[in-house]
Amino acid sequence: MRDNPGQTIYGIKWSKEGAKLSRTFDIIVAVILLLAVAGATHLHFMLLAGDWDFWVDWKDREFWVTLTPIVAIMFPAALQYMFWKYFRLPIAATLAIVGLMIGEWLNRYYGFHLWSYFPMSMVWPAMLLPSALALDAILLLTGNFLLTAIFGGMAFSLLFYPSNWFMLAPYRLPVQIMDYLASVGDVMGYSFTRTATPEYLRMIERGTLRTFGGHSATVSAFFSGFVCILTYMVWWGFGVLFSRVITVPNTFKKLLGLVPKAAGTSTQQGGKDTKLTTSTVGGV
């Protein structure tokens, strides 16, 4: 054993069985994280920015350009703290956004298209992957929370609008309907009636981006970037908070009817837990 110090990894002497168990644990946890992150990010996004992303005639309004990056950066920021601090993995933003994309595409197809009969061309979800990749890349390159907030937050927002231009462009072509000028997206919105959402008529008319984009789209993107910087900082803090391992004494222990601990009988209770830092977490 002493001849081969490489077999002690991150302060742990790995038995064959222990190493195998560690790998199994990694795989199970990876799947749990993908499912949980995808579900939570999707729930969060759909209920805070969803309406502007559900319909193609709502996209390109000032709310979509402004709100989508602000809401979408929250979970990536919190997860980046956990993944970077404890595992040195610069993949958190991409993981969260990939999870969100999987959930959204599945639902737009099975829910909006197959169940409610909207054409996919009306309900495709926004593209956020370039923003997420940039956020992760900036964290990797700087290794610094503040710089990631400033440059990553701004990049996350500024990349969002052009990332979607390729899909959005055809819907912005002008068409003439009953002597009025409209966009293809507008015509689709009016053609496919959403019976239970009359409110949208008033809300979308408020924006100025519907006048074929222009400077207000850019202004909205920069404003969104500014808020993204602040949002990133707050949610990095959420990451700190939610990854803290806090315990309180179990006052209901009597209910469990446990046989009290005899002094010195427990092999596993005596020692303190390994402090989980980047140097010890390793393969577990």
Next chain:
Amino acid sequence: MATVANATPLGRPSDDRKIVNFKIPAIATVGLLAIMVFYRTFQRMFAWTAGLDSTDPVFDTYWMGLLKAELVLIPLLWVGVWSYIWFTRDKNLYSITPREELRRYFNLVLFIFVYAVAVWFAASFFAEQDASWHQTVVRDTSFTPSHVVLFYGTMPLYVTFGVGSLLYATTRLPKYADNISIPLVLAVAGPFMILPNLGFNEWGHAFWMMEEVFTAPLHWGFVVMGWTVLALGGLLLQIAQHMITLLRQMGELAESEGEVIAG
């Protein structure tokens, strides 16, 4: 360097149970997937034909029928799973071997895996589907084809596994019996609280006659509850801490027994 063939590293020759046993989690996962496919198929077949008017007798047959079945079966599942965990609890927690403790940690992680599968279907797949339905079909009842599945089907189902994993940890693992883990409680209680939040949601929709803007403040309760899923990060770190301690003990014991250490 000697190699001990078929060694049980922590010295429990009588304990030949596998540390990681996928059998029950696999059955639970396949069962969950079957239920989700059933829900989706049921919606596809009967939402448009029998789900548009709550005063229609066919609505009562199909959708209220499904709702009543859920309201009976899922609480029975709760009682069954939670009672089983409680009544088979280990009262001699402090005498278990590290190997047994490690086995139970894996059981807990697999329990959380099943929980995550159930949460994903509720929070992602069926939740946004609710938007596609309600922004298309006017709701005239709280028990719409979307709600019968989302609110009264998938959400109570994940509560089974969430509360179950909390109970399992508290009754099977010494460290969780000694001290309540706040990340574990948050990861279970937040999604659980989405269930009572439904009452507020339905009351708000009925009382204020709101249109189906999904981002309306009425829905923000769901969002805040959903944030607590982040506590799974803290929980997994905590489990990793405990498991590292056990694996270290395993490695040291294996070394003392002369087993080859993995490189």
